[in-house]
Amino acid sequence: DAGVIQSPRHEVTEMGQEVTLRCKPISGHDYLFWYRQTMMRGLELLIYFNNNVPIDDSGMPEDRFSAKMPNASFSTLKIQPSEPRDSAVYFCASSPIAGGQYNEQFFGPGTRLTVL
């Protein structure tokens, strides 16, 4: 398996522009997570899905952020409009069904976003 795939790996945009980050989870995994990593706030969970349904979006910073999972093999994180403070590395991770037990989260390589 190719692992979790994220695109683009790097994104540079100007303030006010729309940004879309993409993620393809590992086939067969039921959970998908979006994390953001910054120097100030460290690694924080933004949102996660189970079977394509958003379960917890309490980490989404504000209405400018939205995430979708239209099918089991694709998810997007959209920022509109983008601001310089959104500059960060965004990670996508997936894990198999938990069923109340632990399952390892497999991380993608991340997307480094720079908003000028």
Place this chain on the structure above:
Amino acid sequence: AQTVTQSQPEMSVQEAETVTLSCTYDTSENNYYLFWYKQPPSRQMILVIRQEAYKQQNATENRFSVNFQKAAKSFSLKISDSQLGDTAMYFCAFMGGATNKLIFGTGTLLAVQP
């Protein structure tokens, strides 16, 4: 709410020596999991080791082992025979309750010196 604290922002160790990274956490959950992740300069998050809270035996993975003190809510990582490739940021993480949410500490930057 659960919290994870790593009090060592940076550490340095000589190659072949042993180093211990500290982590404490706070939770009211009884069933949970603890993890150490490694993030090298490539940025990739790599799971190093995990510990189930209900297991008393400390987890071990080759040169990596943990000291899990449940009552003290402490979860330290010991790296034996440090190698240059161990140079990375190390994150302690918690997962508990009915969710799969990972809560990360702020990380410890480990430098292995030749």
